[in-house]
Amino acid sequence: MRFALVALVLGLALLASSPRARAAAPAAPAPHVRLAITEFLVDGGGSPALAKQLEEGFVAGLERGGLQVLAGAEMTKRFEPHPELQHCDASACFKAAGQLLDVKYLVNVKVDVAGNTYKTIARVFSTEGTAPAALPVATKQKTCDVCTVDEARETLVRLADMLRPNLEEAPPPPPPPVARTVPSPSVAGPVVAALAGAVAVATGLAVWSSNGTCTGISCGENRTRTAVGGVLVGAGAAFAVMGTYVTVVRMRGSEPVTGVSLAFNF
Numbered sequence: 001m002r003f004a005l006v007a008l009v010l011g012l013a014l015l016a017s018s019p020r021a022r023a024a025a026p027a028a029p030a031p032h033v034r035l036a037i038t039e040f041l042v043d044g045g046g047s048p049a050l051a052k053q054l055e056e057g058f059v060a061g062l063e064r065g066g067l068q069v070l071a072g073a074e075m076t077k078r079f080e081p082h083p084e085l086q087h088c089d090a091s092a093c094f095k096a097a098g099q100l101l102d103v104k105y106l107v108n109v110k111v112d113v114a115g116n117t118y119k120t121i122a123r124v125f126s127t128e129g130t131a132p133a134a135l136p137v138a139t140k141q142k143t144c145d146v147c148t149v150d151e152a153r154e155t156l157v158r159l160a161d162m163l164r165p166n167l168e169e170a171p172p173p174p175p176p177p178v179a180r181t182v183p184s185p186s187v188a189g190p191v192v193a194a195l196a197g198a199v200a201v202a203t204g205l206a207v208w209s210s211n212g213t214c215t216g217i218s219c220g221e222n223r224t225r226t227a228v229g230g231v232l233v234g235a236g237a238a239f240a241v242m243g244t245y246v247t248v249v250r251m252r253g254s255e256p257v258t259g260v261s262l263a264f265n266f
Contacts, residue, residue, distance in 0.1 A: 035068070038107070044114055045113050055156075057154065058157070060157060061160025065160075094127055095128075098128065109123075118152040119141070120142050121140070122139070123138070124138040124166055138167075140159060140163050
């Protein structure tokens with residue numbers, strides 16, 4: 001039985017190190033798209049608390065879609081040595097701000113408040129690529145007529161939902177075609193055969209060694225157990241040798257084995 005356990009451990013180790021097992025490992029998750037809201041204005045009335053609620057709703061709508069929004073405190077800290085970039089609308093300023101903040105997009109939002117009506121427009125600017133950064137890559141707007149503050153905040157959440165498709169990463173281009181190679185044959189089948197043979201050998205030896213002495217009626221039973229044990233040992237050895245041979249051949253990268261012929265004489 002010790003031999004069978006050792007063979008089982010070796011077989012599992014071979015299966016775990018096979019190319020098929022390594023290919024099943026999950027891929028690393030893609031990084032989130034980073035952006036910064038460089039401007040969020042509320043015109044026409046309202047308190048700083050109202051502006052904060054509306055901006056929080058807009059940020060929540062972006063983040064629930066998997067986007068990473070740079071925190072306002074961090075953005076202010078990075079702009080401190082370069083205040084000229086905060087209120088500059090030129091393409092060079094947008095690109096420089098993108099590098100400074102380490103973000104792919106800059107977003108500007110303006111909310112016009114007239115009584116209980118909120119009209120919001122959001123513009124997205126890309127900090128990468130050869131196109132002029134001062135031209136928005138997306139512009140979305142949404143209006144909430146006769147709304148409460150909570151309804152206006154929900155309008156900002158839906159506006160962020162509308163912008164998300166323009167802020168998500170485009171899928172990578174397909175890889176170039178490569179020459180097809182013949183995959184290396186799997187060693188799982190031969191390993192299983194070798195393990196089954198090892199178990200059969202161990203079982204046969206156990207049956208064969210349990211005969212004891214032959215007295216009277218027990219002689220027939222002992223002969224039966226001896227025959228069964230011999231068959232198990234012989235068949236197990238055949239499977240073990242065949243499985244081990246095919247496994248070694250395939251692990252060396254040789255041509256696949258199409259057949260193995262074994263003969264036993266008793």
